[in-house]
Each structure stands twice: as structure tokens, then as C-alpha cells.
Amino acid sequence: MRLSVILPAKNEAEGLRLTLPRLRAAQSDAELIVVDDGSTDDTARVAAEYGARVLSSPYSMGNGAAIKRGARAASGDVIVFMDADGQHDPDCIRPLLDKLAEGYDMVVGARDWTGQAGVHRGAANAFYNWLASRMTGFEVKDLTSGFRAVRADKFREFIHLLPNGFSYPTTSTMAFFRSAYPVAYVPIPVAKRLGRSHLRLLRDGVRFLLIIFKIATLYAPLKLFAPTALLFFLLGLGWYGWTLSTESRFTNMSALLFSAAVIVFLIGLISEQITSLTYKRDE
Numbered sequence: 001m002r003l004s005v006i007l008p009a010k011n012e013a014e015g016l017r018l019t020l021p022r023l024r025a026a027q028s029d030a031e032l033i034v035v036d037d038g039s040t041d042d043t044a045r046v047a048a049e050y051g052a053r054v055l056s057s058p059y060s061m062g063n064g065a066a067i068k069r070g071a072r073a074a075s076g077d078v079i080v081f082m083d084a085d086g087q088h089d090p091d092c093i094r095p096l097l098d099k100l101a102e103g104y105d106m107v108v109g110a111r112d113w114t115g116q117a118g119v120h121r122g123a124a125n126a127f128y129n130w131l132a133s134r135m136t137g138f139e140v141k142d143l144t145s146g147f148r149a150v151r152a153d154k155f156r157e158f159i160h161l162l163p164n165g166f167s168y169p170t171t172s173t174m175a176f177f178r179s180a181y182p183v184a185y186v187p188i189p190v191a192k193r194l195g196r197s198h199l200r201l202l203r204d205g206v207r208f209l210l211i212i213f214k215i216a217t218l219y220a221p222l223k224l225f226a227p228t229a230l231l232f233f234l235l236g237l238g239w240y241g242w243t244l245s246t247e248s249r250f251t252n253m254s255a256l257l258f259s260a261a262v263i264v265f266l267i268g269l270i271s272e273q274i275t276s277l278t279y280k281r282d283e
Helices: 013-026 043-049 063-073 090-100 119-136 152-156 168-178 201-219 222-247 252-282
Strands: 003-009 031-036 053-056 078-081 106-110 148-151 183-187
Touching (some): 003 013, 013 043, 063 078, 090 148, 148 168, 201 222, 222 252
Parallel strands (some): 003 031, 003 078
């Protein structure tokens, strides 16, 4: 079984100087791929000096785009994705691979609360984990962790679904659950990153809010649309009951709310069919 380790990197020269020697010592036979996402520092040079295969972009395309480029280029049967900023311990790759050998198709390194980058990020990730667990019916311990081991052939089935931004872990995890590929979690320690984070609270907060809706639409759209349609229907029913008792009439607002309930439910049905066709095509 050949192993490929992919590290997306944007201005991570400092982190790579720490990570790559430890990675080579932990996995001496692994193919190391550093995807330089339009860096303006010495990221590409440092990666090459430590023997990694470097894939460089002329400009920044995003973390997810780097993951996709690396996955297409990797020759290994198993791919490990990890950060280049020193947060992930290369020695933790072995537990991920051991768990993968038990019959899983994806194994995710799960952080505890101390491994979260701040209280707001920890609270947001806890909410995402709860929502994903409700959607899938399985316990999701860390939906957004970027440290994971996957079977390459399974992962490439979903490359076209992955966004170019920061939500590739969410998308790939939900895609594996949706396709009945077993997923497991292994607890990992997380160190403080070297250098500056590329996440911005306001900008990426909006993006992560969209992840909530993407979780639902990727896995089971009706689980999102059906409760929304029911809410509109109950609001319409309640308003109709009020106007009937006070004015003895059926108002335009009640008609609007009932119509919205029907429209939202039908959109959910269409989305469910599109989702089914998408995964059927992948299979």
C-alpha cells in the first residue's frame, strides 16, 4: 500500500521547515506533495529542499483547490491530508492508518476543545458536529478537521463536489456518509499554528454559515426543506385561524404562507432527486 501525504500551503515556509523533517522521519517511504497555493514567500523552495514534490499555482485558488490538485497528482493508494503550519503531528499518521486498515474508507483526526482556534471557532465547530450528527444518524466528532486519511479511489469520486475554499473537510465527510463509505474518528493533539491564519472571522463566518445549508443539501435535502415547509404551513394555518376568528375571512397573507410551504417542499423534492442522481453518477 503506497502512501501519499498532501500539504496545502500558502506562505507556510516557516511551518514547512518544522513539519517536513518530522514527516519524513515518521513516514520515510511516503510520497510528500506540497501544493503551493500562490505563496509569496519561500514556501516552494523550502518544500523542494526537504524533498517534497511541489505543485505551484500562479495565484491563490483556495485551500480546497489545493487539495483537489494534490489528490489528482497523488500516486498513493491512501492519501493523508494535513496542514503545513505545524499544528498536526506527523506521528499521528500511524494511528489514522491503523484505523483505516480496520475496514474504514476515511479516518479523521478529531480535535478536542483545547485544539480549537478560539472560543468562537470551537463553538461553531461544536454546532456543525451536532448538526451533521443529526443529519447522518452517526456521531460526527470533528466535521471540519483537515487532518484525515482516505482511500484515494473513494476520495476522487467526489472531487467535483469539493469547493475551492475552506469547507472541503465538511463536503468530503458528508459525501462519504451519503455514499455509505465508513468513516471513523481518532483523537489527535493539535499544536499552536506557526504564522498567521488565513481565516477571517467576518468573511469566513459567512462562508461557514453556508456550510450549515450545504451539510443538509449534500446529505438529505428534505431534512432541511421539509421542516421549513412545515413551519410555513403552520404559520399560514395559525394566521388563518386568527383572521377567521377576528375578521371572518381568508387573507392574502395566509395564501402566501400556504403557497410558500408548497413551493419549499417541492424544491426539497427536486433537490433530493438531484442529490440522488449526483451520487448515482459517482457510483
